[in-house]
Amino acid sequence: MYRIDPKLDPAACNALTQTASGLLVPGTEVTGIAPGTAVGTSRSVDVDVTAPAAGACPETWTVGARLTPVFGTVNAGTADLRTSAMGQQVPLPNSQVVLPEPGVYRLTAHVFGLATWNFNGRHIASINALWINTATNAFVPGSPRKVLLHDEPGTVNPETGLKSIGGNAVCEGYVTITAPTTYEVRGLRATGDGNTLANANLQHYLSSTTNQQGILWQKVSD
Structure with a gap:
């Protein structure tokens, strides 16, 4: 053996x-x-x-x-820009999104702007919108959009009543984050003539164009 x-x-x-x-x-x-x-x-x-x-x-x-990339949507409200200073950024209510983990994200906001007036005389009305990092107050590159620009060259017939003009825009941009980060949509208005009457009576609003899918975010890369 x-x-x-x-x-x-x-x-x-x-x-x-x-x-x-x-x-x-x-x-x-x-x-x-x-x-x-x-x-x-x-x-x-x-x-x-x-x-x-x-x-x-x-x-x-x-x-x-x-x-399995993370994504989401929020239902934003309407920003009242009537009393904001020219060029002052006003957050769109409920437009904040929290991007939860490191990676590259696409931010999309479908917005609608409205300007109304009820006075005679020339004015220029405009509304801009953009994505903002709420922690750094920096705008997302590529996201600022002109929502509407209206130039009223002459007088408005007071007998016709209130005048209004609206416009749509899609604010989009890509961001890269290393930790959970919050972004929101902001709007700002302007009048081109600086007329006191125009500033007092020209009223601006910014809103999400659809109640269900106006504000969207999606992770596109690690």
Whole structure:
């Protein structure tokens, strides 16, 4: 009877070991991970794993991945710009969005502006809108938009009553963040002539154009 002792390669990468009860080869179990970096919290991919049936030979593990970027929408209100100073930024109510994790995001705001007046005389009415980082007060590059610009060259017939003009715009931009960050939409008005009567009577409003999907955000890249 011959006894042959196994010769194990001492390399650190060798998973085969000699134990008191015999040779041991550690098993491998594959698990999926939720969104994160390789194993953290800033990825936009879920990794799913299906284990093989008990006793299967060979053991086949099925691994898949799902793209799962975060996104959202909010229902914004109407900003009353009537008493704001020329060029003063006024937040659009309920337009704030909190981007929850590091990555690149696309911000979109569908907005509608309205200017009304009831006086005679020339005036120029305009409304701008833009995305703002609420922590730094910096605007999102590419997002400022002219919502409306109206030049009234002459007098308005007082017998026709209140006059109004409206306009739509889409404010969009991409931002890259490293931590949860809040953004909001702001509007600002202007009159081109500086006339006291115009400033007192020319009324501006800015609102989301649709109640359900006016303000949207979506993560587009890690």
